[in-house]
Amino acid sequence: MTAEPVLQVRNLDVNFATPQGAVAAVSGVSFDVRAGECLAVVGESGSGKTQVLMACLGLLASNGTARGSALFAGKELIGANERELNRVRGTGIGLLSQDPLSSLTPHLRIETLLTEGLVDRGLATRIKARQRALQALAEVDIPEPEARLRQYPHELSGGMLQRVALAAALMCSPQLLFADEPTTALDVSVQARVLELLAKVRDRGAGVLIITHDLGVVAGLADRVAVMYAGRIVETATTDGLFAAPEHPYTAALLAAVPRLHGDAQARLVGIPGDPPQPSARPPGCAFAPRCERAVDTCSESRPELTQCASRNQLGAVQGESGAATTARNAPITAVACHRPLQAAAEIA
Amino acid sequence: MVEAVFADARRQSLWGDAWQRLQRSRAAILAALLLLLVCALALVGPWLSAYTVAQVDWSQPTLATPPSFANGHWFGTDANGRDLFVRVWIGTRMSLLVAVLATLVSVVIGVAWGATAGYLGGRVDGWMMRFVDVLYALPYMFFVIILTVVFGRSLVLIFLAIGAVGWLTMARIVRGQALALRQREFVEAAIALGLSPATIIARHVVPNLLGTVIVYATLTVPQVILFESFLSFLGLGVQEPLTSLGRLVAEGALEMESSPWLLLVPSAVLAIVLLCLNFLGDGLRDALDPRQRR
Numbered sequence: 125m126t127a128e129p130v131l132q133v134r135n136l137d138v139n140f141a142t143p144q145g146a147v148a149a150v151s152g153v154s155f156d157v158r159a160g161e162c163l164a165v166v167g168e169s170g171s172g173k174t175q176v177l178m179a180c181l182g183l184l185a186s187n188g189t190a191r192g193s194a195l196f197a198g199k200e201l202i203g204a205n206e207r208e209l210n211r212v213r214g215t216g217i218g219l220l221s222q223d224p225l226s227s228l229t230p231h232l233r234i235e236t237l238l239t240e241g242l243v244d245r246g247l248a249t250r251i252k253a254r255q256r257a258l259q260a261l262a263e264v265d266i267p268e269p270e271a272r273l274r275q276y277p278h279e280l281s282g283g284m285l286q287r288v289a290l291a292a293a294l295m296c297s298p299q300l301l302f303a304d305e306p307t308t309a310l311d312v313s314v315q316a317r318v319l320e321l322l323a324k325v326r327d328r329g330a331g332v333l334i335i336t337h338d339l340g341v342v343a344g345l346a347d348r349v350a351v352m353y354a355g356r357i358v359e360t361a362t363t364d365g366l367f368a369a370p371e372h373p374y375t376a377a378l379l380a381a382v383p384r385l386h387g388d389a390q391a392r393l394v395g396i397p398g399d400p401p402q403p404s405a406r407p408p409g410c411a412f413a414p415r416c417e418r419a420v421d422t423c424s425e426s427r428p429e430l431t432q433c434a435s436r437n438q439l440g441a442v443q444g445e446s447g448a449a450t451t452a453r454n455a456p457i458t459a460v461a462c463h464r465p466l467q468a469a470a471e472i473a
Numbered sequence: 474m475v476e477a478v479f480a481d482a483r484r485q486s487l488w489g490d491a492w493q494r495l496q497r498s499r500a501a502i503l504a505a506l507l508l509l510l511v512c513a514l515a516l517v518g519p520w521l522s523a524y525t526v527a528q529v530d531w532s533q534p535t536l537a538t539p540p541s542f543a544n545g546h547w548f549g550t551d552a553n554g555r556d557l558f559v560r561v562w563i564g565t566r567m568s569l570l571v572a573v574l575a576t577l578v579s580v581v582i583g584v585a586w587g588a589t590a591g592y593l594g595g596r597v598d599g600w601m602m603r604f605v606d607v608l609y610a611l612p613y614m615f616f617v618i619i620l621t622v623v624f625g626r627s628l629v630l631i632f633l634a635i636g637a638v639g640w641l642t643m644a645r646i647v648r649g650q651a652l653a654l655r656q657r658e659f660v661e662a663a664i665a666l667g668l669s670p671a672t673i674i675a676r677h678v679v680p681n682l683l684g685t686v687i688v689y690a691t692l693t694v695p696q697v698i699l700f701e702s703f704l705s706f707l708g709l710g711v712q713e714p715l716t717s718l719g720r721l722v723a724e725g726a727l728e729m730e731s732s733p734w735l736l737l738v739p740s741a742v743l744a745i746v747l748l749c750l751n752f753l754g755d756g757l758r759d760a761l762d763p764r765q766r767r
Binding site: 181183186206209210211212213214215217218219221223226227228229230231232236240241244245289292296 | 594595657658659660661662663664665666667668669670672676677680681
């Protein structure tokens with residue numbers, strides 16, 4: 125895939141000023157999202173996944189500050205003023221949030237919710253916007269779109285609402301879609317439909333950045349994965365590469381904690397001992413070191429930088445044959461922030 | 474399709490829901506009907522009697538005649554021999570008019586001010602609310618007296634003066650609600666959609682406040698009626714021969730030993746109006762409370 129990156133995030137820091145002092149929610153996060161590609165960001169609650177999105181859209185809470193760079197189609201989003209941001213919001217970047225019932229204004233009809241983005245900007249007349257809304261609802265497989273337009277959010281079921289919210293995010297045909305845990309509030313059968321629709325959005329050429337803690341979602345949809353832990357990206361890899369051979373012990377532990385249909389049904393799931401560190405009191409070295417089985421002394425002393433992992437290059441070549449998500453020519457196939465990555469260790473052994 | 478059936482069974486707007494719940498509250502409905510009756514009487518009452526508001530009935534043996542059906546003075550006459558039935562409904566008309574218009578003024582200013590301050594937050598909010606605090610600190614009576622002295626007495630001025638004082642509390646209430654609404658996800662979604670702050674305030678924030686605003690407005694109306702009565706009592710309000718409930722009560726209080734009906738009748742009407750408005754306000758508050766949804 126040689127497409128240009130739609131979103132280029134470099135060294136993004138997000139800090140929150142609290143009465144107890146500054147709290148670093150996100151530190152030094154860098155990633156690209158390319159057109160027609162789906163990047164998944166996975167991590168535990170509180171690992172800073174959502175704050176990355178919020179920083180890009182200028183939606184941080186008033187005590188939050190973002191530093192670094194986020195280039196969207198050549199425009200810098202970090203530090204941009206409201207007017208500049210409003211040119212990107214909705215039309216450039218769509219946002220699909222976790223809970224559709226709370227993200228759709230309760231007293232407005234679906235029609236208003238869908239059309240206001242276009243009408244308010246003067247991009248379309250009310251009638252044109254209505255036609256576009258019908259089309260958008262049809263795109264997300266909503267039956268009887270005419271009737272839906274007249275309804276209020278509370279009259280629709282959760283799965284339908286999430287599809288309406290997706291239609292709303294797609295009304296202005298954004299080049300990039302942020303999906304913040306879009307399936308967490310839905311039951312499994314509806315999840316699958318929403319994921320199919322997101323895949324459709326990606327296949328039409330938009331970039332999709334999906335945030336989730338469901339590795340099943342990652343496996344089904346994402347082309348590449350970035351694993352976040354304690355505000356940092358600890359590993360980025362192609363999805364197949366990640367599942368086949370995780371480099372970072374945290375990724376490995378995450379994968380081990382996922383139940384599997386195949387294999388030994390009696391096998392116990394392996395939890396990760398301990399809790400993630402508080403954002404205000406992160407250890408100086410690798411944040412995962414206190415919980416890591418493979419930790420050595422250096423781990424708690426110095427924090428490893430994100431480096432390209434040698435072993436994965438071979439693996440990447442193997443993955444390339446399967447046709448799935450080969451990476452751009454010079455981009456690292458995997459990057460990992462660990463003193464003792466798993467695959468490299470295996471090689472040494 | 475199950476989803477469609479489910480949706481059709483509940484095709485009901487939020488206001489429709491609220492209306493249904495309001496209908497289930499007997500006190501509120503009774504209050505609303507009584508209010509309607511009072512309003513109707515205030516409109517047509519004066520024409521039902523053979524007398525007019527300033528007309529003195531010299532045919533009676535005394536000037537202050539007690540209520541009687543025989544002579545056509547259903548509520549009696551006042552100390553000057555004027556028909557109290559006519560005067561009470563004229564007074565009610567005036568009191569309700571002042572109340573509704575002044576409340577409208579305070580709602581418009583208060584909602585706009587409070588929603589803007591609450592939504593924008595930060596320094597803007599700080600300055601806007603400090604301004605409200607400063608106005609709060611001024612003795613409002615003094616303020617209204619100065620207004621009436623400077624601009625002369627007129628009905629419009631009374632509406633404006635009372636409204637200008639009444640919006641302060643409304644602004645505070647609305648601002649608090651707007652602060653809370655600003656944190657809600659649908660506002661975040663609206664920002665992420667790229668809507669301008671003015672649109673977000675007008676379309677996503679204010680309509681969500683309306684429940685609170687309506688409730689507070691119904692509770693403001695009785696306050697305004699009392700305030701107007703107070704102004705009239707001081708001689709700053711409505712002028713003769715027009716009258717208001719407050720004036721009638723004040724005049725009645727002077728004669729309460731010799732002709733108690735002069736105090737009792739307007740007080741009763743005032744009490745009914747105030748009680749009904751309060752009951753209606755309570756009913757509306759319950760009906761519009763989103764947590765009460767079935």
